[in-house]
Amino acid sequence: MTQRETQPETQPETQREVRRETPPETRRGRLLELRDVAVTYRSAAGDVPAVRGVSLTLGEGEALGVAGESGSGKSTLAMALLRLLPKTARVTGGILLDGEDVLTMSWGRLRAVRWASASVVFQGAQHALNPVRRVGAQIAEPLLVHGTATPARARTRVAELLEQVGLPAWRERSYPHELSGGQRQRVMIAMALACEPHLIIADEPTTALDVMIQAQVLALIRTLIADRGISLIMISHDLSVLAATCDRLAVMYAGKVVETGPSREVFTAARHPYSRALAEAFPTVGDLASRMAPRGLGGDPPDPMRLPGGCSFRPRCPVALPSCATRDVELWPADRTPDGQIPDGPALDAQAPDGQAPGAPPPDGRIPPEHARPVPRHTAACVHVLPEPAKESA
Numbered sequence: 001m002t003q004r005e006t007q008p009e010t011q012p013e014t015q016r017e018v019r020r021e022t023p024p025e026t027r028r029g030r031l032l033e034l035r036d037v038a039v040t041y042r043s044a045a046g047d048v049p050a051v052r053g054v055s056l057t058l059g060e061g062e063a064l065g066v067a068g069e070s071g072s073g074k075s076t077l078a079m080a081l082l083r084l085l086p087k088t089a090r091v092t093g094g095i096l097l098d099g100e101d102v103l104t105m106s107w108g109r110l111r112a113v114r115w116a117s118a119s120v121v122f123q124g125a126q127h128a129l130n131p132v133r134r135v136g137a138q139i140a141e142p143l144l145v146h147g148t149a150t151p152a153r154a155r156t157r158v159a160e161l162l163e164q165v166g167l168p169a170w171r172e173r174s175y176p177h178e179l180s181g182g183q184r185q186r187v188m189i190a191m192a193l194a195c196e197p198h199l200i201i202a203d204e205p206t207t208a209l210d211v212m213i214q215a216q217v218l219a220l221i222r223t224l225i226a227d228r229g230i231s232l233i234m235i236s237h238d239l240s241v242l243a244a245t246c247d248r249l250a251v252m253y254a255g256k257v258v259e260t261g262p263s264r265e266v267f268t269a270a271r272h273p274y275s276r277a278l279a280e281a282f283p284t285v286g287d288l289a290s291r292m293a294p295r296g297l298g299g300d301p302p303d304p305m306r307l308p309g310g311c312s313f314r315p316r317c318p319v320a321l322p323s324c325a326t327r328d329v330e331l332w333p334a335d336r337t338p339d340g341q342i343p344d345g346p347a348l349d350a351q352a353p354d355g356q357a358p359g360a361p362p363p364d365g366r367i368p369p370e371h372a373r374p375v376p377r378h379t380a381a382c383v384h385v386l387p388e389p390a391k392e393s394a
């Protein structure tokens with residue numbers, strides 16, 4: 001074993017370490033834009049609306065974290081980006097990658113885009129790798145399929161890639177079952193890097209790993225995206241992992257994005273009650289009381305086939321109002337003054353109800369005082385949240 005294999009590359013992250021937002025000068029342009037993306041699976045029991053109207057953007061070199069509980073639609077959204085969903089899935093909306101709509105691309109064009117422009121680190125490396133092929137052959141495959149390397153050059157490139165992800169070149173002869181979970185995850189990352197894509201979509205890349213290996217893999221991902229200017233979409237149910245790795249966060253609940261904003265803002269000052277509950281589930285370093293009794297959220301995520309009317313978070317929301325039963329939540333820009341003006345340009349990712357322009361005041365005219373804080377480009381979610389809301393009567 002080499003030194004790189006046996007020594008951790010970094011100490012584990014503290015639970016509350018949060019990455020700062022990428023400085024604006026490093027954002028060179030918009031790489032990905034999702035416009036009202038919806039995914040519905042057809043099943044024997046009926047239609048499953050897994051993703052419901054998601055609009056997001058991703059800049060070049062930017063890292064976006066997608067958080068949410070199991071079943072909130074994270075993997076479905078990620079797989080939709082490269083049309084990797086099964087035939088039973090119907091996808092609507094627009095997915096613009098470098099200005100080209102993925103949903104209307106020919107199969108030939110799509111094959112060229114996969115791996116070369118955008119690649120995926122799939123959830124669960126154990127199952128994503130082919131168990132009967134050596135890992136070197138699996139890493140070389142996208143290079144050979146895309147014709148970017150001769151077989152001889154591909155072997156050299158595989159050795160380089162293994163070295164970049166902290167594995168010795170001789171590991172190319174290993175089968176997946178001969179590697180640890182962390183090593184398999186590194187192989188998946190090497191595969192994703194093989195054709196030097198602009199975008200990597202990493203679906204729960206560290207969930208099955210112990211905390212030390214998790215820290216190593218996260219450090220590796222951070223280094224690779226920083227050194228190469230690769231954009232990243234990273235999916236996890238662990239908000240603290242995402243906050244430490246990504247510039248911005250999007251929180252999903254029942255197939256919708258309920259809040260987006262800079263990682264620091266969403267993790268430490270979330271506006272939507274669900275994002276707040278996710279963040280509060282993690283103890284604060286140095287605060288013994290929070291360590292002994294981290295707060296969670298009661299109840300279960302809703303079945304997408306049986307969503308409650310109005311806001312789908314209402315059955316679990318600690319600050320629900322009676323009107324939440326009839327009105328769904330919409331995203332509103334947070335960086336506005338009390339009179340509804342946006343002080344320094346339009347908010348990112350602003351969504352507004354049908355027929356209303358982003359930036360218009362909420363329909364009921366109420367702007368929670370916290371929205372008046374001049375936090376640039378933060379998008380708040382819940383227009384009902386007031387400082388001391390009345391509890392919904394039973």
Ligand SMILES: Nc1ncnc2c1ncn2[C@@H]1O[C@H](COP(=O)(O)OP(=O)(O)OP(=O)(O)O)[C@@H](O)[C@H]1O
Binds near residue numbers: 072074
């Ligand atoms: N092929 C399918 N057919 C029908 N329903 C599906 C299919 N795949 C996923 N679903 C449903 O879509 C919803 C979203 O699933 P998805 O896998 O995207 O969630 P997730 O947020 O990635 O969850 P996890 O954190 O557990 O990975 C779930 O209710 C799931 O049961």
Ligand code: SF4
Binds near residue numbers: 272319324385
């Ligand atoms: S206050 Fe109402 S609209 Fe806001 S999250 Fe709670 S239930 Fe949903």
Ligand SMILES: [Mg+2]
Binds near residue numbers: 074075076
């Ligand atoms: Mg998933």
